[in-house]
Amino acid sequence: MSDKEKKQGTEISRRSFIKGVGTGTVAATVVPTILVGDQNTAEAQTDEATSTAVIQLNINGKVHEIEVESRTTLLTVLRDGIDTNGNNVDLTGAKLICDKGECGGCTILADDKPVYACMMLAMDAQGKQITTVEGIADGDDLHPVQEAFIKHDAMMCGFCTPGFVVSSVALLNENKKPTLEEIKDGLSGNTCRCGTYPFIFDAVETASEKM
């Protein structure tokens, strides 16, 4: 069997497996493959030197040195990355939900602009100031947006909340006093399946009065 056939064979069985199980298991299955590397990627590394690299990422003001594959997304590094000292990055605030740049659950700031971490390669995040929801508060002092989300109970299940908080902060940094339409527009890249939008919009209005 050629290397290519071998690779495809393993690939298909792994993918069929992933497709057949719930999302909870997907994370557990994918992590070792992406970050530690399986047999296939070990082969690839010898062929193509640039398919893995040790990069430095500035996340919430702290520099992490981490080895990634080219295909590793920023979201994977944030949630499941292990730095070269063996420490977990462990920033699980950005959520892996749709993994296709549609839901906004993984929204983070790259140089103060909101972007989807699932649609950005980790290698492309080099040289940028990455801010996750964990970096929004000032120590123990919550950001006005976070306080307003609590005050207005702007969440139901809460899974989308980190993404909404980050998008709201980005919006208010650009536009201190947004109208309701501008708030809706600024948060249009985030989805809440529970439908708590009116409370979220109220929270952003309240936060804008405090900024």
Place this chain on the structure above:
Amino acid sequence: MDNFSYVNATDLEQVTSLLSDSGWGEVMVVAGGTDLLGELKEYIETPKTLINLKSLPGMDSISMNTTGITIGALTTVADIANHPTIQQRYTVLAQAASSVATPQIRNVGTLGGNLCQRPRCWYYRDETVNCLKKGGDTCYAVDGLSKYHAILGGDPVFIVHPSDIAPALIALGASLKIVGPEGEKTMKVEEFFTLPAANPFRENVLQPNEIVVEVHVPQPKQGTKSFYLKAREKGAPDFALASVAGVFEMMGQTCQNANIVLGGVAPAPWRSTEAENILSGKVINESVSNNAGAAAVKDAQPLNDNAYKVTLTQNLISRTAMMAVS
């Protein structure tokens, strides 16, 4: 997605030489990646090498002179949407750019990527479906689910072109610059896009070893009004069900010249000369606008599920024309 080798581009010569000889798919270029990463995750594309164009210097700026504006292919969609001069004088372009996707995607997605993005057709995007676009022998939209497919220019592949920016650029008479191994060439944006009858596998004339590097938009004449109207299935961001880029050279209520280009209804941005001929040289009123809308969809051939697009497109055109006199 499969792993790949990632190369940071240093100059255009390096890019075109890395692309040469590879044909489609082995070596690919990436800028914002908001479209390509989706294709990689779904195994629609499985390149061995990706060339990162974002490291190319000087290709992400907007410059102006007396002839018009020049926009580098790496300029983000957000930068186009938020540019004050584009908002004022090239309104249709700013409106189209601000209607693209979400703030998060506009911050990353680029002009070049928006023009070269691949179709959203659910058969094309399904890795298990070997449709005509991917080298198979059937366009499954013909007998399958066709709610979001083409009503004009479809045969034999009924995808729609997903770009909002392209119809606006064509309506403004823009041209683009392509660089390949033999140097650079310039063509109208309108000539860049092709229909499936000419090539079912691609949406434009770009060769595997060429990339788009910049777009030039000529300055609209004094008195020009322009608008981009986009119908979406819901209020939230989405691709167009149908859209109209309208550029009207007005003198009072009279339209001296109209450019009408449709998005979301054909495999390429679709210039409606029928609507343009009815509007140009006329005083715009409701009856003229309605006639223009009707003429544009006269030859539409809807599939099983998308006849609604005929009425929708017709109404969007007449509404856009009426905006020129309101």
